Amino acid sequence: MGLPMCKNLLKVGYPVTVWNRTAAKTSEIASLGAIVASSPKEVAQKSDVVITMVGDWSDVEDVVLGHSGIIKGARHGLIVVDMSSISPLAARRIAQHLEKVGVEMLDAPVSGGEIGAKEGTLSIMVGGPKDVFEDCVPVFKALGKTITYMGKTGSGQAAKLCNQIICALHIQAVCEGFILGEKLGLDLEQLLRVLTGGLANSRILSDLGPRIIKRDMRPGAKMRYQIKDLRNVLSTAAELNLPLPCTSLVCELFQTVSVMGLEESGTSAAILVMEKLAGQKTGQ
Amino acid sequence: MGLPMCKNLLKVGYPVTVWNRTAAKTSEIASLGAIVASSPKEVAQKSDVVITMVGDWSDVEDVVLGHSGIIKGARHGLIVVDMSSISPLAARRIAQHLEKVGVEMLDAPVSGGEIGAKEGTLSIMVGGPKDVFEDCVPVFKALGKTITYMGKTGSGQAAKLCNQIICALHIQAVCEGFILGEKLGLDLEQLLRVLTGGLANSRILSDLGPRIIKRDMRPGAKMRYQIKDLRNVLSTAAELNLPLPCTSLVCELFQTVSVMGLEESGTSAAILVMEKLAGQKTGQ
Numbered sequence: 001m002g003l004p005m006c007k008n009l010l011k012v013g014y015p016v017t018v019w020n021r022t023a024a025k026t027s028e029i030a031s032l033g034a035i036v037a038s039s040p041k042e043v044a045q046k047s048d049v050v051i052t053m054v055g056d057w058s059d060v061e062d063v064v065l066g067h068s069g070i071i072k073g074a075r076h077g078l079i080v081v082d083m084s085s086i087s088p089l090a091a092r093r094i095a096q097h098l099e100k101v102g103v104e105m106l107d108a109p110v111s112g113g114e115i116g117a118k119e120g121t122l123s124i125m126v127g128g129p130k131d132v133f134e135d136c137v138p139v140f141k142a143l144g145k146t147i148t149y150m151g152k153t154g155s156g157q158a159a160k161l162c163n164q165i166i167c168a169l170h171i172q173a174v175c176e177g178f179i180l181g182e183k184l185g186l187d188l189e190q191l192l193r194v195l196t197g198g199l200a201n202s203r204i205l206s207d208l209g210p211r212i213i214k215r216d217m218r219p220g221a222k223m224r225y226q227i228k229d230l231r232n233v234l235s236t237a238a239e240l241n242l243p244l245p246c247t248s249l250v251c252e253l254f255q256t257v258s259v260m261g262l263e264e265s266g267t268s269a270a271i272l273v274m275e276k277l278a279g280q281k282t283g284q
Numbered sequence: 285m286g287l288p289m290c291k292n293l294l295k296v297g298y299p300v301t302v303w304n305r306t307a308a309k310t311s312e313i314a315s316l317g318a319i320v321a322s323s324p325k326e327v328a329q330k331s332d333v334v335i336t337m338v339g340d341w342s343d344v345e346d347v348v349l350g351h352s353g354i355i356k357g358a359r360h361g362l363i364v365v366d367m368s369s370i371s372p373l374a375a376r377r378i379a380q381h382l383e384k385v386g387v388e389m390l391d392a393p394v395s396g397g398e399i400g401a402k403e404g405t406l407s408i409m410v411g412g413p414k415d416v417f418e419d420c421v422p423v424f425k426a427l428g429k430t431i432t433y434m435g436k437t438g439s440g441q442a443a444k445l446c447n448q449i450i451c452a453l454h455i456q457a458v459c460e461g462f463i464l465g466e467k468l469g470l471d472l473e474q475l476l477r478v479l480t481g482g483l484a485n486s487r488i489l490s491d492l493g494p495r496i497i498k499r500d501m502r503p504g505a506k507m508r509y510q511i512k513d514l515r516n517v518l519s520t521a522a523e524l525n526l527p528l529p530c531t532s533l534v535c536e537l538f539q540t541v542s543v544m545g546l547e548e549s550g551t552s553a554a555i556l557v558m559e560k561l562a563g564q565k566t567g568q
Contacts, residue, residue, distance in 0.1 A: 088468055111482045111483060111484075112482070112483070123478065123481060123482045125478055146478070146481050146482070148474070148477070148478045150470060150471075150474065150475070150478070151469065151470065151471065152469070154468070155468070155469070155470060158464075158465060158468035158469070158470050159465070159470060159475055159478055159479075161464060161468075162461040162462070162464055162465045162470070162475055162479065162484075163461070163478070163479055163482060163483070163484045165457065165460050165461040165464060166457045166458060166460075166461045166479060166484035166486075166489065167483055167484050168457075169453055169454070169456060169457030169460065169530070170453070170454060170457055170484070170486060172453060172530050173449065173450045173452075173453030173454055173457070173530070174450060176449050176450075176453065176528045176529075176530055176531050177446040177447070177449040177450040178446070179526065179528075180442075180445060180446055180449060180517065180520070180521060180524075180526060180528065181442060181443070181446045183521075183524045183526050184372055184438070184439070184442035184445075184520070184524075185435065185436070185439070185442070186434060186435065186439060186442050186443060186446070187434075187435065190432070190434065191434075191443055191446055193432070194407065194409055194430070194432045194434070194443055194447070195443075195446065195447055195450060197407060197430050198395045198396070198407045198430075198447060198487070199395060199396075199447070199451055199487050199488065199491070200395075200446075200447045200450035200451050200454070200487070201486065201487045202450075202454060202485065202486030202487070202488075202489075203482070203483050203484070203485045203486065204483065204486075205450065205486075207483070233464065236464070236468070237464060237467075240464075240467045240468070241562075241563070242463065242464060242467050242562050243561045243562070244460045244463075244464065245460075245533055245537060245561070246453070246456050246457070246460055246530055246533055246534060246537075247460050249529055249530055249533055250530060253529060253530075277527045277529070278525075278526050278527070279525070
């Protein structure tokens with residue numbers, strides 16, 4: 001995600017300094033005019049706004065609070081925008097660390113995947129101080145199309161988790177509906193047409209449905225990230241003593257995809273779990 | 285559903301003979317010109333096509349195969365169209381009984397609820413012999429907007445079950461997403477706007493989401509029928525040795541609504557189960 005996002009920032013004229021754990025990954029963006037730093041600390045020293053786009057909360061902690069992290073190069077008034085998807089409670093903890101040294105933080109996870117990053121059409125859900133959000137709107141506008149302020153620190157991540165619950169359960173919904181349809185001998189293309197025309201319609205059904213029917217496992221969104229997000233949902237819910245029964249079950253089912261060695265596949269791989277449960281290959 | 289459907293048949297000029305278990309329910313349609321019969325048998329004697337729109341498979345069996353049922357008044361070439369939602373395997377069994385006496389049957393369950401029935405905009409999914417379907421298309425067009433031939437006997441019911449799986453899981457998806465959002469202090473109206481703009485969007489989210497937020501329990505679709513349909517899904521899946529883990533869990537959760545005495549409520553009552561699990565009233 002980082003590379004296309006940096007390109008979009010350069011395109012509208014922002015000076016961009018980058019760092020990546022894997023140095024080779026910065027060569028393309030360097031050739032387009034970005035400065036390559038040797039550490040997150042150095043990025044912070046050279047920037048007014050530092051955007052992090054990494055894996056999970058522990059990666060964000062490393063990059064932000066680690067021994068050559070952003071916090072080591074930070075000065076009063078620096079803004080850190082974490083666009084990774086992590087738990088809202090982790091986002092709050094990291095923001096509190098930064099606050100102590102006068103650094104403001106926004107949590108700004110995205111929806112829309114690699115295609116959205118490339119096309120600059122990401123949906124960005126933002127939490128943190130309102131005035132800091134407003135300062136950063138021009139940056140967000142270079143990266144995405146729908147920019148929504150969700151509230152206090154952690155609220156961007158909270159909205160993203162809600163988004164991921166709904167997407168995951170929609171994926172499972174389509175898989176359970178289609179596997180029953182297959183077993184009952186329906187023509188799935190026709191079933192898809194009927195269902196998209198009615199109350200069962202969803203973006204997941206219309207976008208992912210055709211891939212599920214064809215067993216097209218190319219990502220789109222990788223199963224690995226969907227599982228990571230569901231784990232963050234469940235750890236967050238656990239801290240709140242909130243049972244989320246179907247989300248828990250879907251997380252368990254999706255983890256079977258990892259066991260099958262397919263976590264780099266797209267989320268359409270959820271249908272393979274249903275096939276496995278059904279004890280046979282059911283594809284048409 | 286029967287009354288508005290009969291009205292639409294009368295409106296386009298079909299002669300209509302009706303029967304209802306509760307005789308009083310036929311007075312309005314009689315005043316509009318329908319003949320009231322004393323039994324399903326008599327309806328069959330006076331009709332070329334007999335439509336059944338009742339509760340579950342046992343009701344269909346009573347009306348079709350019972351001792352004053354349609355089969356007792358049937359003659360060769362009569363067409364029975366069952367528009368109730370029952371299991372595809374039950375539909376096949378009933379069709380086999382009728383076939384023995386030269387009666388053709390279509391299974392033609394609908395999606396779109398009471399509003400769709402009133403406005404003649406139902407989506408009708410039809411299974412059975414193709415030529416019989418084609419003969420009945422003019423009748424279906426008086427009742428619905430999207431008429432889809434799904435295949436052999438039972439295929440209409442099969443499509444409806446797939447529809448109900450997806451709708452039920454979408455309802456639960458919205459409830460789990462929103463209850464987490466509430467617990468994390470999000471403004472749910474704003475969350476709804478963000479989610480409907482992205483990959484999480486669904487007809488259920490956009491139509492039912494606002495009701496779930498407001499705890500508006502008026503039906504729309506009654507929870508009682510959603511539970512009935514899920515039970516038919518699960519009994520059908522059981523006959524096929526097909527596990528449907530999330531559908532099973534959602535059926536269990538929705539049945540809690542009945543335990544709470546709210547089965548006549550709309551499907552937005554699913555949020556009350558999540559509240560109960562969360563151990564407190566969380567509504568805004």
